Amino acid sequence: MAPSPSHAWDFRGCSPSTPVLDSVGGNLAATLMHGASCTTSGVDFDGVDDYVELDNWEWGGAVTIEVYVKYRTFNNWSRVLDFGNGERSNNVYLSNKDTESGIGFNVFRNSYEQFVRQGEWGLSTWTHVVATVSGTTMKVYKNGVLAGRNEDAHEPYIMTRENHFLGKSNSLDPNFDGSIAFLRMWHSVSLTGDDVAKLYEALQCEAGKASTGASFCEDCRAGTHANAAVGADECVPCPAGSFSTIVGSASADDCQSCEAGTVSYWGAAACASSMSGTASHAWDFRSCVDDAPVVDSADGELKATLMNGATCSPYGVSFDGVDDYVDIDDWEWGGALTIEVSVRFESFHPWSRVLEFSNGDEDDNRIFLSSTGWDESAWTQVVVTVSGTSMNVYKNGALVGGSTGAHEPLTMTRNQHRLGAGQSNIEFFEGSIAFVRVWHGVELGQEEITALFTELFSCEAGSFGPPGECTSCPAETPYSRRGSTDSGDCTACDTSGSYTYLRECFECEAGLYNPFTNSTSVDACLPCAAGKFSAHTGSSSCLECDLGSYSRSAAPSCTQCLPGKFNPNTASTHPKFCQDCAAGKSSVTGATSETKCFLPDSVLFNMFATATSSEIFTYSKGAGDFALTLAGASSESSLASPKTLTFISDTNMLVSSFGSDE
Numbered sequence: 001m002a003p004s005p006s007h008a009w010d011f012r013g014c015s016p017s018t019p020v021l022d023s024v025g026g027n028l029a030a031t032l033m034h035g036a037s038c039t040t041s042g043v044d045f046d047g048v049d050d051y052v053e054l055d056n057w058e059w060g061g062a063v064t065i066e067v068y069v070k071y072r073t074f075n076n077w078s079r080v081l082d083f084g085n086g087e088r089s090n091n092v093y094l095s096n097k098d099t100e101s102g103i104g105f106n107v108f109r110n111s112y113e114q115f116v117r118q119g120e121w122g123l124s125t126w127t128h129v130v131a132t133v134s135g136t137t138m139k140v141y142k143n144g145v146l147a148g149r150n151e152d153a154h155e156p157y158i159m160t161r162e163n164h165f166l167g168k169s170n171s172l173d174p175n176f177d178g179s180i181a182f183l184r185m186w187h188s189v190s191l192t193g194d195d196v197a198k199l200y201e202a203l204q205c206e207a208g209k210a211s212t213g214a215s216f217c218e219d220c221r222a223g224t225h226a227n228a229a230v231g232a233d234e235c236v237p238c239p240a241g242s243f244s245t246i247v248g249s250a251s252a253d254d255c256q257s258c259e260a261g262t263v264s265y266w267g268a269a270a271c272a273s274s275m276s277g278t279a280s281h282a283w284d285f286r287s288c289v290d291d292a293p294v295v296d297s298a299d300g301e302l303k304a305t306l307m308n309g310a311t312c313s314p315y316g317v318s319f320d321g322v323d324d325y326v327d328i329d330d331w332e333w334g335g336a337l338t339i340e341v342s343v344r345f346e347s348f349h350p351w352s353r354v355l356e357f358s359n360g361d362e363d364d365n366r367i368f369l370s371s372t373g374w375d376e377s378a379w380t381q382v383v384v385t386v387s388g389t390s391m392n393v394y395k396n397g398a399l400v401g402g403s404t405g406a407h408e409p410l411t412m413t414r415n416q417h418r419l420g421a422g423q424s425n426i427e428f429f430e431g432s433i434a435f436v437r438v439w440h441g442v443e444l445g446q447e448e449i450t451a452l453f454t455e456l457f458s459c460e461a462g463s464f465g466p467p468g469e470c471t472s473c474p475a476e477t478p479y480s481r482r483g484s485t486d487s488g489d490c491t492a493c494d495t496s497g498s499y500t501y502l503r504e505c506f507e508c509e510a511g512l513y514n515p516f517t518n519s520t521s522v523d524a525c526l527p528c529a530a531g532k533f534s535a536h537t538g539s540s541s542c543l544e545c546d547l548g549s550y551s552r553s554a555a556p557s558c559t560q561c562l563p564g565k566f567n568p569n570t571a572s573t574h575p576k577f578c579q580d581c582a583a584g585k586s587s588v589t590g591a592t593s594e595t596k597c598f599l600p601d602s603v604l605f606n607m608f609a610t611a612t613s614s615e616i617f618t619y620s621k622g623a624g625d626f627a628l629t630l631a632g633a634s635s636e637s638s639l640a641s642p643k644t645l646t647f648i649s650d651t652n653m654l655v656s657s658f659g660s661d662e
Contacts, residue, residue, distance in 0.1 A: 002199055003195070005066075005184040005185060005186050006025065006186055007022045007184065007187075008022060008024045008183070009021075009023070009030045009054070009184075010182045011043040011052075011181060011182060012039075012040060014032075015038055029054070030052050030053070030055075031053050032050075032052055033050065033052065034049040034050050034051065035049070036052055041070075041179055043179065044178075045176050045178060045179070046529065047072070047078070047530075048529060049175060049573070050167060050175060051167040051168030052166035052180075053163075053164065053166075054083075054164035056160050056161060056162065056163075057164075058160040059158065059185075060155065060158030060159055061156070062133065062155055062187075062188050063092075063155070063156065063189070063190075064185065064189050065081070065131045065183070065184075065185050066129070066184040067094065067129050068127070068128050068180070068181040068203075069126070069129065070127070070179045071101075071176075072123075072124060072526045073178070073526065074096045074121075075174040075177055076099050076173055077095050077097070077098065077169070077173040078096055078169070078177065079095045079175075079176055080093075080176060080180065081164075081167075082163070082165050082170045083163070083165070084161055085161055085162045085163065086162070088171070089108065090108050090109065090156065090161060091113075092107050092108070092156050093106050101122075101123060102119070102120055103116075103117070103121055103140055103147065105140050107138065107153065107154065108156070109156065109157055115150065116131075116140045116149060116150045117148070118149075119140050119142040119147025120147075124524045124526065125521070127143065129142055130196045130199065132191055134155065135155065136152055136154065137149065137153060137190075141193070141196045141200075144196055144199070144201065145197075166180060177529065207250035208220055209226060219247050219248035220235035220247070220248055221235065221247060222244055222269035223238055223244050223268050224236060225244065225250060225251055225252055238252075238254075238255035242258060243256060243268040243271050244268075245270070279298050279340075279437040280299070280439050280440040281298050281302060281331075281436075281437065281440075282437045283295075283296055283328070283435060283436050283437075284435040285304075285312065285316040285317040285433060285434060286314060286435065287312070287313075290312050291306075293305045298437075302328060302329045305326065307325050307327050308323040308324050311324075315344075315434060316344075316432045316433050316434035317433055318431075319429050319432070320430065321346070321347060321352070321429065321430025322428060323428060324428060326418065326420060330416075330417060331417075333411065333413075333440055334409045334410050334412055335408050335409070335411055336387040336388070336440075336442060337387075337439065337442075337443075338439035338443060339367075339369070339384050339437070340382070340437045340438075341355065341369065341381070341382055343382065343432070343433050343434070344380070344432045345376050345380075345429075345430070345431040346376070347430040348376065349428065349429070350427055351370045351372075351426050351427070352370060352422075352428060353370050353418070353426060353429055354382075354420070355369050355417075356368035356369075356418055357418075358414055358416050359414050359416065360416060361423045365409065365412060365414065368422055369384065373393075373400070379485075381395070381397065381452070383444065383449050383452065387443035389403075389404055390403070394449045397449060397450045397452070397454070419436065459480075460482060461479070461482045461503040461504040463484070464485060464486055465484075465485060471487075476492060477491050478490070478492075479493040479500050479503055481504050493505035495517060496515050496516060497538035497540040498514065499519035499521055507538035508524075508525035508534075508538060509537055510535055510536055510539070511533065512526060512527055512554060513526055513534050513539040513540060514540060528542035528551070529542065529573075530551060530573035531544060532545065532571065533551050534556065535556055545571055546570060547567060547569065547592035547593070548561050548590035548592040549572065549590060550567065550573060550574055550577055550578065551573070561589065561591060563588060564585075565579060565580055565581065566579055566587055566592060566593055566594055567579065567591070568594070579594075581594070581597035584599065585597040585598055586598060
């Protein structure tokens, strides 16, 4: 076991307003400065002005420093820590090298430095680094493994240094952009390689747990499991159609199949009732057998028999458009009704029937679905409902038509229930039918029909296809969102602005960006630095805030300076850059220079503003007159004593209205 540290500051779950106390020494406080924030993973720094300041204490000689760090951006020589008396004055610091990922461990005696610059910090991933110095030997370990050494080094002098910064330099180098989980120090101790390996090993996770970054190992939530012996990076979700109620599951065997009539999606802790499980009748032709009737799976009795050579496939029953059809046993029905079908038309014959339930050619008590409004050579879900005088048609989960002057079908036992065929003078259906479901006495609503569509087209992530026809995405484009229906939905997900997770491709949210390709974690989405913003998802870079505005980090937009202030700078990081107009003057929101400040009897209005310019009008009141002047114009246009002068913006918003007696 490694020796106990001399000092330890753990920032996981800290509070920005409360200093973090040294849990070993007891009295040394670490105070968050300039907006450094706390998360469950540690203290977060914006790379602009955030830092942490430790109380000063006397130390030096042999020393070991341990940190757990996540860089978001490699600013030039940005410091994880810098303990010293100013620039190049008895400093000990850990940083990245230049604007690159190299690890820099520097020890100064007065202004003379020794260093190790070997190994690399991870970007947007947690890195465990231990730095030691004893006698003339300096070492750097990354993730438990020796990364570099210097055998001609020196120990730091024993003294009380003036500054102990985390995230900030004792020189003019930019601040650290990222997170620090904890800092530990050993005085008069240089940990061995075995000691360091044990420290890193302690960060690894046992079965049933997974690493969530600096939050270390946490139990896998219900619906997931981690079946690696140790060191799982993520919890694996139970597949669709199964669930697990166990927290901290260590085995896929804990994922249980959903009961009949219920469904689940990836990572489910429970199964939910399936709308399809509530149907009065259901015939599923996927993987049927040509010479065997398909039995109604809802009531277990009504049979659907393939006629005249209709054939079965894994995707449903196929009809040749010549004479194929399916004949369903007769039963009594009528009144309120919902029918759902999943159909693929290969050719549109005039009024060819997907289904027709009737008493033959001479009878009007029929209900049918025919070849109007379907997609060709593509699977289409259609749901039709009738209740009272209301009829509705839904296509792929969306309402596409309806009537309020309809009627319900009469309740009776009709003598023809056919799929793919209708009256004798109507051509046959050419295509495939995956299934037919019928609800009696029920008019399904929009939410229920949307649920049916989602259930129907729920190919797993990394695959695509229509109902029952899911195909794995190609190796070169292996990612897709759950429910993808087309090969075009598969993507390499190797572009900037995106990342992958469990074979799905996601875009970074607004306010974040990802300049890197082939990212495999949401941690690759970096917050825009203060003074910048990204307004859209999937951004690969951030834009600078314009004049008259500012932003803090992770901003989806810039905040305009308030009235009475102005800001002549771009990329401003704080409202303090919005300067006050001179005494007695005011300004409109987002004013960009001091010239935009005005006296009460001379007001500027931003009219018809665009992203690149704005036309400025000035009015001034005299003895009963108002003068309206366009900025830059050579003469004034005077309005003689109007009762009211009203300014309207290009968005038809009332800007201001003035009476002639003001």
